[in-house]
Amino acid sequence: MNRRWLIVGVSGVLLICGGILVRTEHENHQLAKRAAAYRIRAEQGDAKSQWTLGATYYYGRGVTKDYGEAARWYRKAAEQGNANGEYSLAYMYHEGQGLPQDDSEAARWCRKAAEQGNALAENALGFIYRRGEGVLRDDTEAVRWYRKSAEQGYPPAEYDLGYMYYYGDGVPRDRVRANDLFRQAAAQGNEDARRALECDRKGISIDPGAGLRGLQ
Numbered sequence: 001m002n003r004r005w006l007i008v009g010v011s012g013v014l015l016i017c018g019g020i021l022v023r024t025e026h027e028n029h030q031l032a033k034r035a036a037a038y039r040i041r042a043e044q045g046d047a048k049s050q051w052t053l054g055a056t057y058y059y060g061r062g063v064t065k066d067y068g069e070a071a072r073w074y075r076k077a078a079e080q081g082n083a084n085g086e087y088s089l090a091y092m093y094h095e096g097q098g099l100p101q102d103d104s105e106a107a108r109w110c111r112k113a114a115e116q117g118n119a120l121a122e123n124a125l126g127f128i129y130r131r132g133e134g135v136l137r138d139d140t141e142a143v144r145w146y147r148k149s150a151e152q153g154y155p156p157a158e159y160d161l162g163y164m165y166y167y168g169d170g171v172p173r174d175r176v177r178a179n180d181l182f183r184q185a186a187a188q189g190n191e192d193a194r195r196a197l198e199c200d201r202k203g204i205s206i207d208p209g210a211g212l213r214g215l216q
Helices: 002-043 047-059 067-078 083-095 103-114 119-131 139-150 155-167 175-187 191-202
Strands: none
Touching: 002 047, 047 067, 047 083, 067 083, 083 103, 083 119, 103 119, 119 139, 119 155, 139 155, 155 175, 155 191, 175 191
């Protein structure tokens, strides 16, 4: 009896695994088809498709992961003024993925995207000024860019701006305002903000947060 159940169980597992393999192959085929379609439009000069093809290479969706190719297509989109392309190229420079690491170039491209109102780039530029990476460190400028991103409802920026208010970096110290911002971010699932509220209740130091998350 036990042996029979074992055989049935193994057969069931094999059927399930077979189904997963078929589904995975189908999904990979679909991703490859999409990548091919993006390439056609990208090669015709469509900036959005160039950025999407860059992301396809970055994550290896339907193609072999290739940071060099990702950076190449991000640059093509960025040079046409595509904010997502500018932001993604900034990230590649910051991390040194697919091209040499260069904080100055990261800051330059990040600013271009931020000036177009890209919330992720605004927050990242705040981080760049906060750390002084490729620019002179300037907490006031950091606050300005964090605020622009936070006003668009981007949770990490709400947390970062709250942190600046909490310690009075670049703005007058205001823990009431800080906690309001932490609550806004926490309500959207931001774990840094949730921990900050807990730390404030316990009277212990608040972590400055992940920071680099703002670049991708």
